[in-house]
Amino acid sequence: MEESRRMLRARREDERGAVTIFSAFILVVLLGVGALVVDIGMERVARADMQALADVVSLDLARELDGRTVAELTPLMPGLALASEQRNQDVIGYAAHLPDLDVELGTLVDGDFQPMASGVPRAVRVEASTTVDFAFAGITGVATGTTSRQAVAEAQSAACFQVGSYAASITPGAAPFFQDILGPIIGSTTVRMVGYQGLASAHVSLLDIVSAPAIGVGTVDELLAMPSISVGTFFRAMAFALRSDGRIAEAAVLDSAAAAAIPATINLRDLFGLTTASDAALGVQFNALDLLVGAAFLANGTNFIALPNLQAGVPSVGVTSTQFSLIERPRRACDGDEAKTAQARLIADAKLQLNIPLVKTPVIDLKLVGADGKPNSEAPLRIEVEIAGARGRLVEVSCDPDRFVADIWRDLIRLTLTGSLKLKGTVDVNVPPFGLLTVPVAFDVAILADGSSGAVGPTRVDVTYPPQVYGDAVPAPSGQIQMNPVTVSPVAGTLRTGPLSVLGVPVATSVLDAAVNPVLPTIMGLVRSELHLIDPLVAKINDIVGPLVTGMGITLAGADFFGLPTPLCTEPALRG
Numbered sequence: 001m002e003e004s005r006r007m008l009r010a011r012r013e014d015e016r017g018a019v020t021i022f023s024a025f026i027l028v029v030l031l032g033v034g035a036l037v038v039d040i041g042m043e044r045v046a047r048a049d050m051q052a053l054a055d056v057v058s059l060d061l062a063r064e065l066d067g068r069t070v071a072e073l074t075p076l077m078p079g080l081a082l083a084s085e086q087r088n089q090d091v092i093g094y095a096a097h098l099p100d101l102d103v104e105l106g107t108l109v110d111g112d113f114q115p116m117a118s119g120v121p122r123a124v125r126v127e128a129s130t131t132v133d134f135a136f137a138g139i140t141g142v143a144t145g146t147t148s149r150q151a152v153a154e155a156q157s158a159a160c161f162q163v164g165s166y167a168a169s170i171t172p173g174a175a176p177f178f179q180d181i182l183g184p185i186i187g188s189t190t191v192r193m194v195g196y197q198g199l200a201s202a203h204v205s206l207l208d209i210v211s212a213p214a215i216g217v218g219t220v221d222e223l224l225a226m227p228s229i230s231v232g233t234f235f236r237a238m239a240f241a242l243r244s245d246g247r248i249a250e251a252a253v254l255d256s257a258a259a260a261a262i263p264a265t266i267n268l269r270d271l272f273g274l275t276t277a278s279d280a281a282l283g284v285q286f287n288a289l290d291l292l293v294g295a296a297f298l299a300n301g302t303n304f305i306a307l308p309n310l311q312a313g314v315p316s317v318g319v320t321s322t323q324f325s326l327i328e329r330p331r332r333a334c335d336g337d338e339a340k341t342a343q344a345r346l347i348a349d350a351k352l353q354l355n356i357p358l359v360k361t362p363v364i365d366l367k368l369v370g371a372d373g374k375p376n377s378e379a380p381l382r383i384e385v386e387i388a389g390a391r392g393r394l395v396e397v398s399c400d401p402d403r404f405v406a407d408i409w410r411d412l413i414r415l416t417l418t419g420s421l422k423l424k425g426t427v428d429v430n431v432p433p434f435g436l437l438t439v440p441v442a443f444d445v446a447i448l449a450d451g452s453s454g455a456v457g458p459t460r461v462d463v464t465y466p467p468q469v470y471g472d473a474v475p476a477p478s479g480q481i482q483m484n485p486v487t488v489s490p491v492a493g494t495l496r497t498g499p500l501s502v503l504g505v506p507v508a509t510s511v512l513d514a515a516v517n518p519v520l521p522t523i524m525g526l527v528r529s530e531l532h533l534i535d536p537l538v539a540k541i542n543d544i545v546g547p548l549v550t551g552m553g554i555t556l557a558g559a560d561f562f563g564l565p566t567p568l569c570t571e572p573a574l575r576g
Contacts, residue, residue, distance in 0.1 A: 050128040050149040053085065053099055055574060058126040058153035060084040061103065062572035065124065065155035067398075070105050070116050077103040081126065102127040108575060113152045123154040123575065152575045157397040158280035159567035160334040161404060163390055164341040164553020164560050165473065166293035167200040174547035178293070181305045181326070185296045186235075187260025195249030199292060202250045203285035204241040206272070211244075212237035220282060224274055228265035231299040232258040238288060250288065257292060264299035271295055273330030273339055279571060281334050284564045287471075290331075293551075297328035297342060307544070310348055310383075314540055316533040317381070322348045329389065331553075332564070338393050341552050341559055346385035346544070351378045352533060358423065359526045366425035366441075366523070379421050381447070381534070385545060386414035387552065388455075390559035395460075399569035402465040408476050408558035409457030415483050415545065417538060419447035420491070421527070431515040434502050439512050443520075444491040445527055449538050451483040451545075459558040470565045476558025481549050482542045486535065488528045490520050 061080055064073060081101045105121035106114050113125050129148035168174065179191040190196070206220045214236045217223050239254035271294055274281050304323050311319045324346045333339035356375045359366040370376035388411035396405035424442040431437045459476045468474060497512035553560040 046130055046132045047147045047149060050099060050130055050147055051151070053088065053101075054126045054128040054149050054151035055153075056088045057081055057084045057101060057128065058124055058151040059572040059574065060087075061124045061126065062153035062155045063570055065105075065121055066570050067120055070118050070121055073105055073121065077105070077124075099128050099130045102129075108152075108154055111575070113575075123152055125150060125152045153572050154575050155570045156335075156573050157399075157567060157569045158278055158335055158571055159394060159397040159404060160278075160280050160284045160332060160564040161339060161392065161394060161406060162290075162332045162562040162564060163339045163392045163408065164331055164551075165287060165290055165562060166551050167287050167289045168473065168550055168553065168560065170197050170200045170289070171550065174550045177308070177544065177547035178551050180308050181324075182293065182296055184306050185262055185300050186257040186292070190253060190256040190260055193249075193253045193256060195247075195251075195253040198247070198250045199253060199289035200287070202242055202245075202247050202288035204238055204288055204291070205285050206282060208241035208244070209234075209237045212240040214240065221276055224269050224272070224276060226268060228267055230263070230265050231261045231295055232263075234266065234268070234295055235261060235292070238291060242288065254288075254292065257296070261296070262299055264301070266295055266298045270330055271298055271328075273332040273337060274334060278334050280568050283566060283568075284332075284334075286332070286564075294328050294331065294342075297326050300326075302327060307346070310540060310544075311350070311537070312540070314536045316353045317350050317537050318353070319348055319350045322346070326548075333393075336394065338391050340391040341389040341554060343389045344385070344387040344548055344552065346383065348383040350381040350383065350537070352381055352419065352531075353377055354379055354421075354530065354533070358421070358530055359425075359523065361526070363428035364425070364519075364523060364526065365427075366423045366527075369422050369424045369442075371422070373422075373424065376422075379419055379447070381417060381419040381537075383537075383541060384414060384416050384418075385541070386412065387549065387554060388412040388414075389552070390554055392461075392559065392561060397567045397569065399567055402563065402565070402567050404461070404463050404465075404561075404563040404567070406461045406561055407458035408461055408561060409455070410459075410476070410554065410556070410558045411455045413451075413453040413481060413554075413556075415451035415453075415481070415541075417447070417449040417483060417486070417534070417541065419534075421445040421447065421488075423527075427516055427519060427523070429515045429519055431507065431511060434507065437500065437502070437507075437515075439497055439500055439516055441516055442494075442496045444494040445524070446489050446491050447486060447531065447534070448489070449483050449486045449534070451481065453481070453556060456557055461558075461561045463561065463563060465563060465565070468563075470563065473553070473560035473562060475560050476555050479556035481545060481554065481556055483538050483545070486528070486531055486538060488524050488531065490524065495520075 081103050104115050104125045106116045107122045113123055127148055127150045132145045182191050210220055210223050214233050235254045235258035239251040243251040269275055302325055304325055307322055307324045311317050327343045329340040329342055331339050331341055354368055354377055356368050356377050358368045368376055390410040392406050392408045394406050422444055426438050427441050428436060428438050461474055463474045497516055498509050500507045
């Protein structure tokens with residue numbers, strides 16, 4: 001028994017030596033790992049500090065990118081960077097070594113920073129680096145480490161603008177037209193109220209609309225993120241904003257519009273032309289009449305709108321069908337987005353009543369016939385008006401003074417009245433070698449009044465405020481958009497002459513055609529004089545197109561441009 005105890009004690013004493021060796025080994029490993037963890041942590045902290053420093057210094061330096069060249073700014077950058085670092089010591093924390101700052105001037109190309117050796121820079125890249133003293137250098141064998149971080153900041157300019165303005169429809173010639181087509185959408189009483197014209201001088205901001213209880217959101221971004229809003233709710237929010245500003249009569253108009261508006265919803269992003277609230281957009285005051293009319297047409301969508309009677313005061317013309325639509329598009333935009341005017345389309349069919357013996361002179365006897373060759377007093381007419389609209393994009397913005405440079409494109413304008421006549425009868429002409437003969441003829445006549453114009457642009461608009469006044473249109477070089485007078489012409493390939501025989505000998509068709517063709521211009525002049533009944537219809541169409549393009553803001557060379565106050569310049573923003 002005693003022998004067993006002695007053997008057990010001996011074994012335990014032998015194990016104590018092994019444990020001591022193992023513990024010493026583990027302690028060395030743990031100290032090394034701990035040293036590594038601590039030093040890595042110090043390096044991570046230094047890296048975060050350098051990123052924060054690079055961010056704040058690059059933002060500070062971006063404010064200096066005010067149009068000066070690389071040659072002018074390069075000598076200033078080291079001192080400005082050092083001053084920024086000293087102002088922002090709190091972002092560095094404790095540092096045994098002062099950071100080094102390296103500054104490059106350049107621009108952004110497809111989001112990537114490109115250094116510039118000359119020219120006017122629009123971006124700056126800052127690299128902040130420092131040295132880290134490792135606490136356990138004696139254990140790891142590494143005394144120091146370095147870390148660096150980069151940041152790119154851009155000097156951005158922000159501004160908002162608008163193409164076209166319905167406020168222009170308040171002009172005496174245009175106001176009745178827009179009142180007539182708006183009546184079915186927001187109520188005929190609304191557009192004749194006392195405060196209606198006052199809306200042209202009233203303005204609301206996005207923040208004003210957010211403050212309205214009817215909206216139920218707290219920020220502009222939440223407002224623009226709403227999938228839809230009833231047009232009545234939007235009008236009530238505008239009324240609240242104007243009433244808060246003391247515009248009681250104008251608010252009453254919007255309350256009336258809210259009550260009478262068609263039951264439809266709109267997307268405010270489409271109305272304002274914004275997806276998020278940029279700094280420039282938050283400060284913009286939007287014209288209240290533009291918002292009212294734009295929201296009404298946006299709510300109406302592609303539905304047809306009633307037009308004043310096309311044939312009022314136009315005798316001998318019966319309009320059998322009319323389709324008119326005005327499709328609103330985002331006419332306001334900020335920064336690099338595109339603003340667009342509305343698009344309008346009018347298609348109408350009509351019938352012109354004419355005398356069956358259309359032309360009768362001693363040598364010409366022509367009657368109006370139908371497709372079956374029988375006498376017919378009606379001539380079909382087709383009216384097509386398509387105004388594809390205009391669009392604009394900002395090219396440059398600067399401040400002090402406020403300056404906007406934009407490109408404006410005007411899309412297709414189609415403005416036609418077309419029709420056709422089928423004429424049949426006789427013409428007395430000299431037919432060599434037979435002499436004067438009465439030749440049977442039949443041919444078609446094309447009727448055309450055309451004021452169409454192809455797409456044009458871009459037209460450059462460059463405007464400075466002042467002397468330009470905010471709220472006044474800056475028209476692109478303009479010309480009159482109107483339907484030209486009616487012309488008539490024989491339809492090629494439709495002339496049919498004969499049959500005709502002289503003393504039993506048939507006269508060749510080619511001979512008859514050669515004899516009749518020279519007198520066709522005279523016949524066209526006589527036919528045109530009989531079509532004077534169409535002239536009042538052309539004038540009526542121009543009476544519609546004139547106010548329409550005025551309200552849409554379309555000109556022959558582009559569109560009316562409106563800079564919206566107030567642009568922001570050299571606003572720094574981090575990129576990448």
